[in-house]
Amino acid sequence: MVERIDGRVVAQLINQATKQRVEHLAQQGRTPGLAVLIVGENPASERYVRMKERQAQRLGIHSELYRFSATTTEAAIIKQINQLNENQKINAILVQAPLPGELRFDRIIATIAPRKDVDGFHPVNVGKLFLNLPGNYPVACTPLGIMTLLNHYRIPLAGKQVVVIGRSAIVGKPLLALLLNANASVSILHQQTINLRTYTKNADVVIVATGHSGTVTTADFKQGACVVDVGQNLDQDQHLIGDVAYDDELSQVGFLTPVPGGVGPMTIAMLMQQTVAMCEWEE
Numbered sequence: 176m177v178e179r180i181d182g183r184v185v186a187q188l189i190n191q192a193t194k195q196r197v198e199h200l201a202q203q204g205r206t207p208g209l210a211v212l213i214v215g216e217n218p219a220s221e222r223y224v225r226m227k228e229r230q231a232q233r234l235g236i237h238s239e240l241y242r243f244s245a246t247t248t249e250a251a252i253i254k255q256i257n258q259l260n261e262n263q264k265i266n267a268i269l270v271q272a273p274l275p276g277e278l279r280f281d282r283i284i285a286t287i288a289p290r291k292d293v294d295g296f297h298p299v300n301v302g303k304l305f306l307n308l309p310g311n312y313p314v315a316c317t318p319l320g321i322m323t324l325l326n327h328y329r330i331p332l333a334g335k336q337v338v339v340i341g342r343s344a345i346v347g348k349p350l351l352a353l354l355l356n357a358n359a360s361v362s363i364l365h366q367q368t369i370n371l372r373t374y375t376k377n378a379d380v381v382i383v384a385t386g387h388s389g390t391v392t393t394a395d396f397k398q399g400a401c402v403v404d405v406g407q408n409l410d411q412d413q414h415l416i417g418d419v420a421y422d423d424e425l426s427q428v429g430f431l432t433p434v435p436g437g438v439g440p441m442t443i444a445m446l447m448q449q450t451v452a453m454c455e456w457e458e
């Protein structure tokens with residue numbers, strides 16, 4: 176029988192622990208500070224940013240929101256980041272993705288001080304992750320959330336066949352590094368991969384992060400596989416659905432993360448946890 180991986184429950188456990196760490200820092204007169212930059216008026220981004228602000232407030236994390244119009248310049252955003260890099264009240268900075276128009280996310284991210292790059296997207300932090308260097312550095316929140324969920328549900332990774340569908344800088348690529356560092360045998364599939372099923376049918380774990388509903392279906396998985404759905408898509412009725420289309424033969428699957436309530440809540444729990452950790456690392 177399929178077991179549902181409950182991201183809401185695990186996120187709540189993480190948030191409770193994060194709140195205690197914030198209280199411990201408060202006893203030393205320290206408050207973690209998160210700055211969120213949002214550009215344009217993407218409704219999904221607006222929603223995620225509101226969720227980040229609300230969760231920061233619940234946990235006692237100081238947060239600041241910086242809004243830019245869709246017609247702003249890279250220089251204006253970078254000027255703000257430079258100020259935040261020097262701001263003592265802020266130890267964590269993120270730029271909400273995606274950016275509108277021609278704005279280059281990579282060029283903007285590269286101006287965040289690596290020690291304040293709470294999303295773990297800066298090339299220095301990505302490089303450390305890929306080299307599996309020891310020490311403290313931030314790691315992309317959604318991949319970290321997925322690893323935390325798999326660990327919580329005791330899904331083995333060492334020596335297992337893991338397939339990741341999607342190669343984004345936010346999910347697929349950092350996840351590749353984390354899975355390799357956990358000794359999994361990893362295949363990354365993408366738009367030009369021919370016949371996804373030849374890979375997914377042999378995989379112990381399949382992680383789907385394409386942003387397209389119906390990328391794979393129940394029949395594409397091996398019996399007992401663990402399926403992690405990172406998708407956040409809206410159907411015709413504006414209901415949130417994932418990238419995986421499940422049919423009635425659900426018994427094929429061993430574990431699955433639902434959408435909503437799977438990976439999504441972990442992203443913000445990891446963001447808060449990492450904001451606090453980065454404040455602790457400063458001492």
Ligand SMILES: Nc1nc2c(c(=O)[nH]1)N[C@@H](CN(C=O)c1ccc(C(=O)N[C@@H](CCC(=O)O)C(=O)O)cc1)CN2
Binds near residue numbers: 407
């Ligand atoms: N700078 C970043 N931009 C983006 C990231 C990121 O990690 N850093 N990830 C995504 C969006 N995202 C956070 O920013 C995010 C996505 C989904 C959820 C979530 O909790 N989803 C819920 C449903 C929420 C709802 O009610 O709409 C779920 O799946 O249950 C949180 C954060 C892209 N951009």
